[in-house]
Amino acid sequence: MTGRAPTGVAVLHRAAPVVLGLVLLVAWQLAVVVGDVPAFLLPSPTAIVGELVDLWPTISSASLSSGRNALVGLLVGAVVGIGAAVLAATVRVVDALLGPLVAGLAVVPIVALAPVLYTMYGAASEVGRQLVVAITVVVPVFVTTLRGLRQVRPVHRDLMRALGATRRQATAAVTVPTAMPFVFTGLRLASSLAVISAIVAEYFGGPRSGIGSFITTAAAGSNYARAWAFVLGGVVVGLVFYGATLALERWGSRGGQP
Amino acid sequence: MSAVAVEATGVGRTFPGRSGTSVTALEGVDLTVAAGEFVSLIGPSGCGKSTLLRLVADLDRPTSGTLTVFGRSPEQARLAHDYGIAFQQAGLLPWRTVRANIELPLSMHGVGRTARRRRASDLLALVGLTDFAEHFPDQLSGGMQQRVAIARALAEEPSLLLMDEPFGALDEMTRERLQTELVRICAETRAAVVFVTHSIPEAVFLSDRVVVMSARPGRIRDVVDVSLGRGTDRDDDLRQDAAYFDAVTRVRAALHDEAGHAVRARGAEVR
Numbered sequence: 082m083t084g085r086a087p088t089g090v091a092v093l094h095r096a097a098p099v100v101l102g103l104v105l106l107v108a109w110q111l112a113v114v115v116g117d118v119p120a121f122l123l124p125s126p127t128a129i130v131g132e133l134v135d136l137w138p139t140i141s142s143a144s145l146s147s148g149r150n151a152l153v154g155l156l157v158g159a160v161v162g163i164g165a166a167v168l169a170a171t172v173r174v175v176d177a178l179l180g181p182l183v184a185g186l187a188v189v190p191i192v193a194l195a196p197v198l199y200t201m202y203g204a205a206s207e208v209g210r211q212l213v214v215a216i217t218v219v220v221p222v223f224v225t226t227l228r229g230l231r232q233v234r235p236v237h238r239d240l241m242r243a244l245g246a247t248r249r250q251a252t253a254a255v256t257v258p259t260a261m262p263f264v265f266t267g268l269r270l271a272s273s274l275a276v277i278s279a280i281v282a283e284y285f286g287g288p289r290s291g292i293g294s295f296i297t298t299a300a301a302g303s304n305y306a307r308a309w310a311f312v313l314g315g316v317v318v319g320l321v322f323y324g325a326t327l328a329l330e331r332w333g334s335r336g337g338q339p
Numbered sequence: 340m341s342a343v344a345v346e347a348t349g350v351g352r353t354f355p356g357r358s359g360t361s362v363t364a365l366e367g368v369d370l371t372v373a374a375g376e377f378v379s380l381i382g383p384s385g386c387g388k389s390t391l392l393r394l395v396a397d398l399d400r401p402t403s404g405t406l407t408v409f410g411r412s413p414e415q416a417r418l419a420h421d422y423g424i425a426f427q428q429a430g431l432l433p434w435r436t437v438r439a440n441i442e443l444p445l446s447m448h449g450v451g452r453t454a455r456r457r458r459a460s461d462l463l464a465l466v467g468l469t470d471f472a473e474h475f476p477d478q479l480s481g482g483m484q485q486r487v488a489i490a491r492a493l494a495e496e497p498s499l500l501l502m503d504e505p506f507g508a509l510d511e512m513t514r515e516r517l518q519t520e521l522v523r524i525c526a527e528t529r530a531a532v533v534f535v536t537h538s539i540p541e542a543v544f545l546s547d548r549v550v551v552m553s554a555r556p557g558r559i560r561d562v563v564d565v566s567l568g569r570g571t572d573r574d575d576d577l578r579q580d581a582a583y584f585d586a587v588t589r590v591r592a593a594l595h596d597e598a599g600h601a602v603r604a605r606g607a608e609v610r
Contacts, residue, residue: 236430239396239424240424243397243398243422243424244444244448245447245448254432254443254447
């Protein structure tokens with residue numbers, strides 16, 4: 082940005098996506114009304130917003146519930162993934178052991194495990210969902226962190242040796258700062274997956290608390306506008322997670338410098 | 340402290356190659372670097388000059404011969420922080436400021452905050468970067484980054500400075516300016532220097548002695564005594580001096596003796 086006051090072009094750049102979105106919404110509304118599209122095929126935007134307003138307390142509490150599961154799973158998965166990557170980077174045997182395991186984990190349809198976990202932890206427990214999220218998160222966090230830990234430049238490795246740095250000193254001075262941007266990228270990728278898997282896991286049963294549960298109920302009751310209103314709640318949760326981890330990544334890639 | 344900085348006797352290094360063959364990077368190297376002496380290693384690519392420097396720095400181990408640094412093994416010397424080192428790539432930590440980069444060796448070896456700051460300020464003045472103390476490396480030019488790397492190498496007042504083509508990636512003008520600065524810095528610190536380069540003028544301008552090496556296997560071919568005087572005697576006027584040109588000619592002759600063989604051999608093939 083050149084000047085403090087945004088120029089006309091800059092305003093246009095900012096406004097363009099918003100305008101496009103509004104045009105699409107109006108077109109959608111017109112298509113539904115003029116074309117007389119039945120609600121089960123495509124509800125109109127106004128109908129969806131109407132449901133959103135009417136059901137706001139339920140939608141917000143469902144969003145919080147799904148968001149909480151996603152957050153718990155994300156944190157647990159991140160801790161496990163980062164810890165495993167540190168182990169694998171330090172101990173060669175662990176790397177050889179974990180490599181195939183993670184590859185296997187990556188191809189398991191983890192969300193499909195949800196019914197099994199519900200039976201294990203009881204139908205009223207959120208633990209199963211949080212576990213589903215955690216397992217989904219572990220893979221990208223592990224892979225990117227391990228990659229980051231291996232990015233130390235040869236000249237930095239030589240420097241650490243020349244300085245007679247202990248292993249701990251070299252880790253703190255070079256290995257961790259080098260890996261940080263990779264870890265944050267892994268977390269950003271994992272955060273979207275976390276929200277998606279938290280919501281999808283709810284489709285398979287468990288307590289009726291989150292976005293996914295209400296979407297299935299609304300859809301089963303042929304209340305499509307309501308289902309869409311809940312989807313909108315899920316989108317908001319996803320955006321919050323993505324935005325938060327993106328901010329974290331931007332901060333981290335500057336080496337913690339403000 | 341011993342009067343000899345580096346003593347190499349019959350030093351060799353072979354690397355295991357593919358399918359049982361081995362590559363001899365260095366063979367039968369005898370070299371003595373006196374305390375406070377500036378010695379350059381020059382030679383074609385693959386002559387083992389960087390390998391020799393890495394052996395002195397204990398970044399690699401010789402496969403034959405003995406090597407001592409101030410009378411101790413290279414490993415002891417490294418762990419006692421006897422030497423400072425600068426690489427061809429500045430190798431600064433991009434997430435640390437210039438000042439924090441210079442302080443890195445000191446903070447690693449438990450020097451207190453105030454002593455660290457004072458030393459870093461002195462070094463910043465020495466390399467002329469006082470105004471850039473709080474900048475990050477990627478905000479500096481290549482020449483400035485290299486000056487930071489030299490300041491970092493000097494942080495613990497080492498009595499030996501190891502430099503692996505530190506000006507290799509710089510343009511000619513920056514190079515000459517940094518060479519003049521290095522001569523001044525060495526006069527002030529009185530450290531012995533082992534300097535790897537493939538530039539003849541650079542080697543002659545900086546050194547007391549120039550060690551000319553040949554490739555495959557890496558051997559010392561000749562040692563040219565330059566003796567153009569120390570410290571402040573060497574300024575940019577020296578680059579116009581007859582003695583300087585004479586030394587350049589002698590180093591070139593020593594180098595090209597080998598190159599001449601190569602040219603003749605190639606010529607024979609053509610015919």
